[in-house]
Amino acid sequence: MAATISVHKQSVVQLLGGGQEKPFVIPEYQRPYAWNREQIETLFEDLWEFASTRGGSKRDGTYFLGSVVSYDNDQTQEIIDGQQRITSLYLLLRAIYTKLVAIPSKTEEAENFISKTEPLIWRVDKLKGKITDRGDILFTSRVINNEGNEILRNILKTGQADPKAKDNYSKNYIIFQELLDEHSVKDPLMVYDFVYALLYQAIMLPITADSLETALTIFQTLNDRGLPLSDADIFKAKIYNHLKDEEKDAFINAWKELDSDAASVSENIQQLFYYYMFYIRATEDDKNTTTPGARKYYSDNKFVRLLSRPDILEELKRILNIWMALYNKGDVEEEWAKDKNILQILDALSSYPNEFWKYPVIIYYLVHGSEPDFGKNYLAFLRKLYVELLTRYLEMPTVSAVKSDILKLNVEIINTAKPKFGFKPVDDAGLDARIITPNSKVVKMILKVLAYEEQDDLLPDKWEVEHILPQKWQSTYFINTDDDTIKEMIEHIGNKLPFEKKLNIVAGNGYFTKKKTEYAKSTIAITKAMAELPADEWKLDSIEDHDKAVVAKVREILKRWNDEYTAQQQQPQQAGPSAEELAMIEKFKANGWVK
Incomplete structure (x- = not known):
């Protein structure tokens, strides 16, 4: 109308x-x-x-x-x-x-x-x-x-x-x-x-x-004067006005705390509402690829989607837990938040070029976060999601490549902790070449996974993609090789490393023998290891050899994570204790019969 x-x-x-x-x-x-x-x-x-x-x-x-x-x-x-x-x-x-x-x-x-x-x-x-x-x-x-x-x-x-x-x-x-x-x-x-x-x-x-x-x-x-009203301003007001008087002060305090926590991890409440919209859409079996604006979506039918959810701030806080755990902000008192493997794969996913990775990650957590095998299932799910997103983006670097598949996956997650990934298949024959010359937007996504194969700690906050053979080279360094070939080889995945920003500045555009001194100071395992290579030079054949090693490693990781998820799906899902059983356990604890 x-x-x-x-x-x-x-x-x-x-x-x-x-x-x-x-x-x-x-x-x-x-x-x-x-x-x-x-x-x-x-x-x-x-x-x-x-x-x-x-x-x-x-x-x-x-x-x-x-x-x-x-x-x-x-x-x-x-x-x-x-x-x-x-x-x-x-x-x-x-x-x-x-x-x-x-x-x-x-x-x-x-x-x-x-x-x-x-x-x-x-x-x-x-x-x-x-x-x-x-x-x-x-x-x-x-x-x-x-x-x-x-x-x-x-x-x-x-x-x-x-x-x-x-x-x-x-x-x-x-x-x-x-x-x-x-x-x-x-x-x-x-x-x-x-x-x-x-x-x-x-x-x-x-x-x-x-x-x-x-x-x-x-x-x-x-209106071009001052700050326009944000969606969050309106959502806050609508919820506030719907509350009982005795609930309003607590709501304002909870809102301020959530706003502060969100800012600490470079998020904001408005974005949290937007993420939450995809959760609600999934519960309503909504797979429409036309994404409504958050204000339009929530204002439909007199804001019933906001006002019918009394725990909405708590659920937004739960969403924020993912980022709070990843960036070690505050205490997230849940076992999965201490699992280095989960944090590492979340970090790798966070380098995906658009936000579509977030929606299934959030929905899975909101729906299945309290289940007994959550940590194990979540890790397998996140790794499988990485496989699908990376391989699809390498083949078709656009949002549309996965949009409809993500929305279908969101709905699947509502129904099971082991959802089927109905993503369109990729051309496996061309995968090696796409890994060697990936779209620049997923280079960090690849380097993170390679790095985490060799270390437990998360990568430092400030790091850059290091070109081992520098982007500015001396023509005398190469004989009988045209510039276009050199430019192409410099951008190969085999010529790139994750490197702390401060060390990268010092290393500058030096050649390999000079850079090794700075590589040795790195806290990133795969970069530090480069300092131990016996070679004094890093030339085009070095890049080719490293390309092959990276391709083999990435393929091995992708296959391993695919196989792990397939095996996970084939295992019967454990049912959690019923409400009556949980009540009985609490009674036993209260009487000192169990710990």
């Missing part, structure tokens, strides 16, 4: 008068009110100057206040863009109303504008035709964890603000009052023309959408 968008210019009276049917709301995911004195004075002075020269009751001018993007959310209008102007307008209207009602002997003009302003701020009783409750305000801020929400409400209700307050609502309301007093003294006859111009000649362009997704898209198209 096509999105419905309504656009039509309105005066302040027309726009804010619509609040009688559907009050205005600053939704939870918006940032706090931030206008300062300069912006408040600019708005007021511009309007006063307009009323004095081009507008007012005797002229037909118009003053454009800007656009407002809102989302028609059943009983309310959620302000998506324009919250700073709308909020400031309400504060100005309340300041005007306060001044008008304070006049001892009210003129007809004062009575008129009092009656016109009241229904813009408060709900009118439909039967009595008047304001009966000044607490029934047509404008509300629900910004999360913002004490200013109640301050704004109190100002609009009572017309009073604390002169010592530091919040923007109070300060700006007082500034409006001061400006009104100051201009009334200078030009008392202009006050009513100013109010008239504000209500009837100040024009806004409201853009109303029938869905949050559409409203946000319009907002991002129009």
Whole structure:
């Protein structure tokens, strides 16, 4: 169904008068009110100057206040863009109303504008035709964890603000009052023309959408000021607003902790929600290769996918455990997180050129992480995934090469800890050549696995791909060999090593005999071993020999991991203890019968 968008210019009276049917709301995911004195004075002075020269009751001018993007959310209008102007307008209207009602002997003009302003701020009783409750305000801020929400409400209700307050609502309301007093003294006859111009000649362009997704898209198209709202801002607000009051503080604290932990491993909450989307899709048997945006996906059916999962932050935290364990950040109190083989294969997978490796890795962990044989099964699964991803990328270095296969695998994982990999077969006959001259994006993926065959520790954080024969060579070093051949051979896998960045800088573009000194200092086993080679030179035939050795080793690893997974699949899956059995075990422990 096509999105419905309504656009039509309105005066302040027309726009804010619509609040009688559907009050205005600053939704939870918006940032706090931030206008300062300069912006408040600019708005007021511009309007006063307009009323004095081009507008007012005797002229037909118009003053454009800007656009407002809102989302028609059943009983309310959620302000998506324009919250700073709308909020400031309400504060100005309340300041005007306060001044008008304070006049001892009210003129007809004062009575008129009092009656016109009241229904813009408060709900009118439909039967009595008047304001009966000044607490029934047509404008509300629900910004999360913002004490200013109640301050704004109190100002609009009572017309009073604390002169010592530091919040923007109070300060700006007082500034409006001061400006009104100051201009009334200078030009008392202009006050009513100013109010008239504000209500009837100040024009806004409201853009109303029938869905949050559409409203946000319009907002991002129009708005190039400041930081746009992130998906995570919206998800946070929707979950927060769905919680019971006693749960909200704990949620905010948990969110802050998750945000901090994610940043420590170069992830963010928004990405975690995106990964989690693939898990939900798998549970729904969704194999569609068209990937929706996270905001569009979660906002469907009024955010039911978010709001129906009370443990969603805990599950996002579990997803983050994979990166926390890999980068040794914090304590992940699970056995698999201490398994060097699992950490090494995760590290190797992390060098895959796009994020599609992450989705089955995460889903497998979320679904099967508590099963008795998880560590053993996870390792076999991860290694098999590496085999499929590497060989497919070597043959076809694009996302589309594995996209549909990954989505099918995701669904398989939901049903079994030993899923079938239905990946398209690769051309085995051409595999050797593709390993020798791999796409540059998977060189690190290959070098990591070769390195981990020789050491237990993870590779250092900062390392680079070292060209043993340097990329800048002296032509006199080779005889009867054209430059194109040399350039090609330099990029062969047999001419590359993982090497610490600092040592690589020192080694520079030196030749093998000079580089061996730096290789000897390396903590990477396969690089350190190069320093022990008896050869004094490293030439093209050396690269060819090393190519053959690397191909043989990579093939052996791929075959071994394939065979291991096949054998794993053929073993019957052990059933974990039932809930009743687990309860019995806990009872035995409590009584000291078992440890």
